[in-house]
Amino acid sequence: xxxxxxxxxxxxxxxxxxxxxxxxxxxxxxxxxxxxxxxxxxxxxxxxxxxxxxxxxxxxxxxxxxxxxxxxxxxxxxxxxxxxxxxxxxxxxxxxxxxxxxxxxxxxxxxxxxxxxxxxxxxxxxxxxxxxxxxxxxxxxxxxxxxxxxxxxxxxxxxxxxxxxxxxxxxxxxxxxxxxxxxxxxxxxxxxxxxxxxxxxxxxxxxxxxxxxxxxxxxxxxxxxxxxxxxxxxxxxxxxxxxxxxxxxxxxxxxxxxxxxxxxxxxx
Amino acid sequence: xxxxxxxxxxxxxxxxxxxxxxxxxxxxxxxxxxxxxxxxxxxxxxxxxxxxxxxxxxxxxxxxxxxxxxxxxxxxxxxxxxxxxxxxxxxxxxxxxxxxxxxxxxxxxxxxxxxxxxxxxxxxxxxxxxxxxxxxxxxxxxxxxxxxxxxxxxxxxxxxxxxxxxxxxxxxxxxxxxxxxxxxxxxxxxxxxxxxxxxxxxxxxxxxxxxxxxxxxxxxxxxxxxxxxxxxxxxxxxxxxxxxxxxxxxxxxxxxxxxxxxxxxxxxxxxxxxxxxxxxxxxxxxxxxxxxxxxxxxxxxxxxxxxxx
Numbered sequence: 001x002x003x004x005x006x007x008x009x010x011x012x013x014x015x016x017x018x019x020x021x022x023x024x025x026x027x028x029x030x031x032x033x034x035x036x037x038x039x040x041x042x043x044x045x046x047x048x049x050x051x052x053x054x055x056x057x058x059x060x061x062x063x064x065x066x067x068x069x070x071x072x073x074x075x076x077x078x079x080x081x082x083x084x085x086x087x088x089x090x091x092x093x094x095x096x097x098x099x100x101x102x103x104x105x106x107x108x109x110x111x112x113x114x115x116x117x118x119x120x121x122x123x124x125x126x127x128x129x130x131x132x133x134x135x136x137x138x139x140x141x142x143x144x145x146x147x148x149x150x151x152x153x154x155x156x157x158x159x160x161x162x163x164x165x166x167x168x169x170x171x172x173x174x175x176x177x178x179x180x181x182x183x184x185x186x187x188x189x190x191x192x193x194x195x196x197x198x199x200x201x202x203x204x205x206x207x208x209x210x211x212x213x214x215x216x217x218x219x220x221x222x223x224x225x226x227x228x229x230x231x232x233x234x235x236x237x238x239x240x241x242x243x244x245x246x247x248x249x250x251x252x253x254x255x256x257x258x259x260x261x262x263x264x265x266x267x268x
Numbered sequence: 269x270x271x272x273x274x275x276x277x278x279x280x281x282x283x284x285x286x287x288x289x290x291x292x293x294x295x296x297x298x299x300x301x302x303x304x305x306x307x308x309x310x311x312x313x314x315x316x317x318x319x320x321x322x323x324x325x326x327x328x329x330x331x332x333x334x335x336x337x338x339x340x341x342x343x344x345x346x347x348x349x350x351x352x353x354x355x356x357x358x359x360x361x362x363x364x365x366x367x368x369x370x371x372x373x374x375x376x377x378x379x380x381x382x383x384x385x386x387x388x389x390x391x392x393x394x395x396x397x398x399x400x401x402x403x404x405x406x407x408x409x410x411x412x413x414x415x416x417x418x419x420x421x422x423x424x425x426x427x428x429x430x431x432x433x434x435x436x437x438x439x440x441x442x443x444x445x446x447x448x449x450x451x452x453x454x455x456x457x458x459x460x461x462x463x464x465x466x467x468x469x470x471x472x473x474x475x476x477x478x479x480x481x482x483x484x485x486x487x488x489x490x491x492x493x494x495x496x497x498x499x500x501x502x503x504x505x506x507x508x509x510x511x512x513x514x515x516x517x518x519x520x521x522x523x524x525x526x527x528x529x530x531x532x533x534x535x536x537x538x539x540x541x542x543x544x545x546x547x548x549x550x551x552x553x554x555x556x557x558x559x560x561x562x563x564x565x566x567x568x569x570x571x572x573x574x575x576x577x
Binding site for chain 1: 352
């Protein structure tokens with residue numbers, strides 16, 4: 001280790017007071033309720049397991065089909081796993097409102113912005129790591145069956161990107177859920193709103209005729225990043241991987257700004 | 269020390285707290301007394317920066333609560349309605365609180381022992397009885413060893429032993445020189461716990477004085493006299509300029525202590541059958557003081573019947 005890395009970074013001295021402490025508190029909070037463990041476990045099992053099962057079931061015909069790419073299937077389970085990410089994100093916020101614990105939280109950390117930042121950094125960090133690991137596990141399982149049919153993929157390029165892309169997508173979706181949680185402050189309402197936006201409205205807008213429908217579909221938060229999470233998207237019209245992720249981040253950013261603003265102003 | 273100046277909170281067109289001024293001094297237990305809906309909890313939430321005052325300000329040791337870098341070390345608070353996640357254990361609840369303010373984890377064990385929850389620290393808070401939850405809330409108030417302690421309705425749900433424990437604890441914290449601010453809607457509880465009293469009703473301060481002063485001012489007292497020659501006794505007492513009410517066969521004398529009344533009557537060769545100092549309870553005094561400011565009146569059944577007629 002060089003002397004430089006041991007030296008204290010002067011930048012840490014000017015960071016918002018106590019953000020590190022607030023993050024440690026959020027970390028303890030996140031992992032000391034059972035719902036987190038169950039939901040994260042479900043995320044990994046569903047995400048990796050369904051990818052493996054889908055690849056096992058489809059490898060046979062995919063090997064002889066020119067239309068579909070196995071790249072659309074290697075992260076298939078993440079489509080379901082995203083529900084768990086929404087739940088983790090929502091509960092991290094709304095469980096505090098449901099139990100009245102938000103008052104204890106804001107009494108302990110009166111900087112509302114600091115609470116928002118600490119919670120989002122911790123939860124997004126956990127979702128990014130969990131999402132990436134889950135995608136990798138799914139790749140290992142799914143690719144085993146694809147390999148047997150001679151259509152296995154190397155973990156490089158777009159395939160590698162879809163692994164950490166899945167992590168990034170789940171983190172962004174979790175952030176979306178947290179922002180909605182801070183806005184509506186109610187578990188069932190927040191989960192319904194986010195899932196409806198991603199799954200129901202995201203698909204219904206396809207019915208809008210013409211270019212308008214195509215564009216709205218592309219830009220919906222649940223669809224925008226679909227090229228990021230899979231080496232080859234099922235939707236040929238989808239935005240490019242990083243453009244799409246940028247659109248999703250912009251949408252989530254607007255919601256976060258609104259949530260932050262309201263959190264700062266509302267009585268707890 | 270807690271200081272409120274012109275503190276006001278309105279919700280829509282309802283004024284919960286109406287321009288109140290008060291100071292909570294260190295070294296004594298200050299009771300914050302008022303009927304339900306009087307504005308006690310709203311005031312306490314404003315002290316903790318949870319609700320923003322509509323007008324005015326409230327400071328703790330000269331600073332806004334939110335300005336403190338580690339507020340749990342400055343002010344410890346037991347909030348109403350536990351404000352605890354039911355799925356988290358008592359120990360974990362205190363652990364995250366300690367982490368948030370850089371309080372050493374060893375304090376968690378200490379306060380758990382202090383409130384008598386050390387044997388159930390691993391249990392989820394949702395399984396706790398009301399009293400245990402209250403103890404956990406008190407533990408979280410003590411966690412940062414703060415110079416200012418705020419307890420909102422601390423005896424709610426506690427058994428008699430627990431109530432005595434809270435009383436002793438509040439007194440002990442005050443003796444250590446801390447500022448102790450305890451709210452309650454029970455006058456009898458305040459009478460036993462507080463040295464100083466702030467009474468609030470409908471968002472305004474009705475009294476702010478020492479407990480003794482409050483008793484002297486508000487708890488009416490008289491001397492009950494029963495005598496066989498009551499007319500003579502009455503004439504004698506009235507003749508001395510005392511205020512005497514006759515209720516049936518008893519005389520209610522105000523303005524002279526019981527022994528002096530006895531001596532006076534005896535010195536005139538009159539007999540006494542009863543001589544008693546009667547104090548109306550503090551509860552009565554509190555009821556009388558807040559009668560106009562009670563938000564939610566319960567009516568007796570016959571009152572309701574009479575109203576329908």
